Amino acid sequence: MDVADLKTFEAVARHGSMNKAASELHTVQSNVTARIRALEDELGLPLFRRHARGVIVTPAGQRMLPFVGRITRLIAEVQAAAQDDGAPSGSLTLGSLETTTALRLSPLLTEFAKTWPSVRLVVSSGTTARLVQDVVEYRLEGAFVAGPIDHPDLHQEAIFTEELVLVASPGVQSLKDLTKIPDLKTVVFQFGCSYRQRLETFLAGLGIVAARPLEFGSLDAIVGCVSAGVGVTLLPRAIVASAHEAGKVSIHRLPREVARVETLFIRRHDGYVSSALAAFLEMARRVYRTSKAKAAPEKKAA
Structure with a gap:
């Protein structure tokens, strides 16, 4: 079973469309269709039901999806771990509430980019529910969300209130x-x-x-x-x-x-903590701990 086939399957399932999956994977629709057919032939059962507007994942495909996400992410983590020599570099894909991005993250992101220019930092915004799902399904390495969160697969840390x-x-x-x-x-x-x-x-x-x-x-x-x-x-x-x-x-x-409301940083318990993510979290703790310390005298004086 080819990893590329599994990645193609996951993309088609997420988009519900061969064409949209092809666009994301930077290939043509015929290649996507061929990979899905090859995977279905190998398994001996259909993974999608075709209809006029796209495709729907079959029950067999639904049962596969969690394993596909884990396999593809594990391979990515193996590659990242092999290349991670301790100096923050490579990509770091995070998520955040739009309000948190607008209100809190600017000084942190600016300082991180200046301190670690070799890290390709990507921050996407979304609702708490969407960000939790993206972290659970390995699309994000971590995210800032509004608490409380109760999910067995997630590690959470309060960052600010x-x-x-x-x-x-x-x-x-x-x-x-x-x-x-x-x-x-x-x-x-x-x-x-x-x-x-x-x-x-x-x-x-x-x-x-x-x-x-x-x-x-x-x-x-x-x-x-x-x-x-x-x-x-x-x-x-x-x-x-x-x-x-x-x-x-x-x-x-x-x-x-x-x-x-507490703003939490969440990540998967079983996720690989790269040098880039570790450096980001260390900086976030320092920046927001400092912010709290500065705010304390003002509250006392009031």
Whole structure:
């Protein structure tokens, strides 16, 4: 069984399309089709059901997928370990919440890039649910997500804590005003965002059943819609501080159990910790430990 065939199978299963898999693998569709047929012939059973819009993984294919991910990742880790001489280099593929990227990661990524220029660092954004899945399925080496997380395959480490606030249009003076808004809408990231889940639970506790949420893929779009009075959202206080100071939005404190959220760095228990990943984590701990230390005197003085 050829590793290239397994990688092709995984790509087709993920995209549900031979053509999209071919584009990702930088080859032509006929090569993808040939590899899948060869794999099916070797196994003696179909891995996909074809239809007009693409393919669907068969039950046999579904049973294979977890093993394919482990095999391909293990081979990649073998190659990485063989080439890892202790000096951070090579690629490092991470994920992060968009809010974390915008609010926290800039100084860390800048310092890391300057300190270790030989590392090809790639950071993609997504919801907590999506990032957890990508780490579990070996597509990311690690990710910054919102806690709590409970998954047997994941190692997690608290990096910093955020204070969430409810964000509304300037005309909303208090949380009580929300109960007076007919068909209140939430303006949120796509399904799987933990902030979204907290917001829906909090509103339900106020007796508010929000209308169908409006989903956006960018932070700027969410803040802009909230400012215009389209709906409300839940975001870290620091993210919306400038918009609040400019009078574009109102922010409202929440009970501690709703407002306090830990940002965790997750990685697989069985994943290879490369020199690049180890250096990144060491720098993250130092940078955010320093940030906390600087913030402490301000809190005490307040």
